[in-house]
Amino acid sequence: MTAFTRAWYFSGAEMHGREYRLAVRHKVWLDAGGRFAVGDGGTDLLRAIDATGSVRAAAERVGWSYRHTLAYLDNAERVLRRTLVERSRGGQERGGARLNADGRDFLQRYSQFRKRAQTAVLELYRAAFVHDRWGAVDAPRRSRRANGRRRRNGWRTPS
Numbered sequence: 001m002t003a004f005t006r007a008w009y010f011s012g013a014e015m016h017g018r019e020y021r022l023a024v025r026h027k028v029w030l031d032a033g034g035r036f037a038v039g040d041g042g043t044d045l046l047r048a049i050d051a052t053g054s055v056r057a058a059a060e061r062v063g064w065s066y067r068h069t070l071a072y073l074d075n076a077e078r079v080l081r082r083t084l085v086e087r088s089r090g091g092q093e094r095g096g097a098r099l100n101a102d103g104r105d106f107l108q109r110y111s112q113f114r115k116r117a118q119t120a121v122l123e124l125y126r127a128a129f130v131h132d133r134w135g136a137v138d139a140p141r142r143s144r145r146a147n148g149r150r151r152r153n154g155w156r157t158p159s
Contacts, residue, residue: 030110032079035075035079049097049099053096054095083099083102083103086098107134
């Protein structure tokens with residue numbers, strides 16, 4: 001029995017006597033020419049760089065490895081064809097990182113776009129499912145579990 005068949009066959013609501021409600025989830029990212037550029041995690045990283053003044057500290061704050069962070073920034077800047085972060089080497093005393101004007105502008109535009117996208121998705125969701133036989137709730141609730149963390153019964157939480 002595949003994971004999909006198991007999930008269908010053992011519906012959580014029936015199996016545990018609970019009522020689950022439908023909620024909307026979505027992911028948004030930008031790409032150019034089919035190549036990933038930036039997503040929500042990247043904007044979290046940019047905000048952390050702005051707050052800490054350090055790529056290494058920002059990586060730690062968002063839970064990424066330093067190597068992944070550097071590769072992510074290099075890829076984002078290459079795909080967007082803009083430098084977002086001014087970096088200087090030299091450790092704690094001489095080094096550092098900060099968002100440049102393009103980085104701040106990008107972060108502001110993406111944040112506004114993301115808020116509008118969230119509003120639009122919620123409006124579409126409400127029009128399609130709220131107060132319907134699907135049992136949807138008016139606003140999606142955040143799961144208390146981190147994405148991808150396993151529950152006791154071995155099933156992954158939805159992302």
